Amino acid sequence: MQMPQPDAGILERKARIVARLATAVSGGEVIHAPEETRAYECDALTAYKCPPMAVVLPSTTEEVSAVLAICHEEGVPVVPRGAGTSLAGGALPTADCVILGTARMNAVLETDYANRFIRVQSGRTNLSVTGAVEEEGFFYAPDPSSQLACAIAGNVAMNSGGAHCLKYGVTTNNLLGVTMVLMDGTVVEIGGAHLDAPGLDLLGVICGSEGQLGVVTEATLRILHKPEGARPVLIGYDSNEVAGACVSDIIRAGVLPVAIEFMDRPCIRACEAFAKAGYPDCEALLIVEVEGSEAEIQHQLDLIGEIARRHDPVELREAKDADEARRIWLGRKSAFGAMGQINDYMCLDGTIPVSSLPMVLRRIGELSGEYGLDVANVFHAGDGNMHPLILFDANKPGDLEKCEELGAEILKLCVEAGGCLTGEHGVGVEKRDLMGVQYAPEDLEAQMAVKDVFDPKWLLNPAKVFPLTVSQPRRAAA
């Protein structure tokens, strides 16, 4: 993975830029000493690191506007950063950039249960949005697995998903409005507590634009009343094909579970060794969770059980109480931790049509053999969102590069199967150079045209999303 050479002219002006930025934020604090900027050198994609030139942590939309206006005048690239939990390198700095962090902006601005929305500053963490409304029985639905740490700013930038989005949708389906600051400091209000746009759906294109169109400082989010209850069932099969067919049959039957999680044998074994959740040693494990009143849950679990039994499962275990439910989820929720204990890993999130599941899993197995790197699969099966975890050894020379190559092969496979490179993590730097696999030059040109309008100088979160060679003329012209 390459990043552009830092602009020596900007680095020469560092002292002046830092001094100007100090006038833009209350308290005048600008982080610029090398030992301090190091804290911002990477996000959750730790394979790539680069300390930024400086970091500012504004407290208000006005301060964000002042910071951006200064950077715009100075021609300094800005990398917006929520909580830095991106798995795609979405918040990876360049050496000549200013990191604009939302960490200080975490206030709840308005809570309205009658109209079912909450307005927050964008640095607020995902889980604490739910925390702010759960006393009244409400919740914010999108639940990325980093929800304890990740910020709404990052969720909006990456259009984050989560385990429960099969029923509730991803961020874009739950986002009603934003206050956003453009690179030149202009503040725009898009959407609000009312539904749908009066003109073009700008909110739709802002969500998921990876911080390249503007910096979202406030967000209006849809909140929902919590269901009365939820319970999972665990279903084991001796074949990925059969498990895939079972998923498809459940969906067709009209049951809309909140989650259908799928784990393959390498993943089941690693999770079992780590968490001792009592999983069977089989080829494929499904965890299907349904919601509602007790009677509704039982009705749906009965239907799912009936469908599952038609496919001859090796295990069918319904959670009868909260403790059993917890045990069923225990292994799945510790999957990443379990993998981390075995080895370094890279997590991909290509998405495929559910019907291609068996073929793709078979092919991933073959590729894993060819490259000599183990791959474990754990994913959101209801919506085809794969999560292959490629295990490698960061201390072994060449292993990271081999892992990157295998990852690229797997993502190409997802696209060939009719899917896409990334279902919920975003492109960032990680999948940037693969964009040409999914999109023709004209398709990328249309996307870049949007950036031209919002950020004509291409200063916001540069060198992400679009292959460097493709974006080069624009970055050079700016």
Next chain:
Amino acid sequence: MTPKTEAELSEAIAAAQGPLAIRGGGTRAFAQAEGETLSTAGLAGITLHEPGALTLVAAAGTPLADIEAALEAEGQRLAFEPPDLRGLLGREGVSTIGGVVAANASGPRRIQAGACRDFLLGVRFVDGSGTIVKNGGRVMKNVTGYDLVKLMAGSHGTLGVLSEVSLKVLPKPEATAVLLIEGLGDDQAVAAMSAALGSPYDVTGAAHTQKGVDGAPVTMIRVEGFTPSVAYRAQALKEKLARFGDIAIEDDPEKTAAGWAWVRDVSQHVGQPGDVWRISVKPSDGPEVARRLPGAEVLYDWGGGLLWARVPEGSDVRGLLGDLPGHATRVRGGDAGIATFHPEPAPVAALSQGLRARFDPRGILNPGIMG
């Protein structure tokens, strides 16, 4: 012009010498552009329907009715409930899926399931230079690059002409029940709908009319799903809303379907004189909107947040709304001096104009209709 293929569509746009009026079936546009008519009716056909993956792909000119029939055969449907506005607008013709998407046409279930844009997984379109562009795909989750899919939904043909759309579809529920409350004033009705929508009972429709078919106000709250679940939730809601008055529960499939089609298609205003406006606000502001419109008759959908207001001809509804946050679109009739679409604040309008200038540099696609 009626191109038969995407390549012909591209050639037609590239070769156009002047403005083009983009047309699907001509059944739901709120404004008509001047120019040579470019119809997508020649681009028709469902190219993929995978019921087990909940996806359907179709050429933009495919009749909506064909899509609904194909889905019905598999026990599925378009969950965003696209309205049929032919009666309201006095149009004839065959609604196309491309037109539905271009208008982001969403019915009562929008409040729970989402709008058309939320079910749109991918698009292919031809921009104002004749370039063929694709975005999104046919999978449920996709954050690969910018989401031009949503940008195209509701762009009314001003950024490009859709050639193909890919949609998420959902199973049809086994049962439907509707709670009916008669005689509520607007404020009470919105309070009742808010209480229902803020409950755990998964309400999929909440509408109120000041004048139902027998002339009296009626509030309607819908639940859908498996039969025992629907029965349970309808009863639970009835108890929760008891303070609002007597509540009847209707679960006859034909009657409930007809009732919601009446709301969806704004049948209340069909054949009635006056202009019709579609106003989107925060639900609790809905009754205040109605009070500010002299001589208006209002159908509330989306829990009170969507108002279909029939007003005396030439009324400046937008002006009357004053400072209430939201937007108002004139869907029928009116004074040429009042814009059809709600004007955007200057910095937002600059972004929209910038996007149009990039996607349609010659300004030939439905010019002027959105401002």
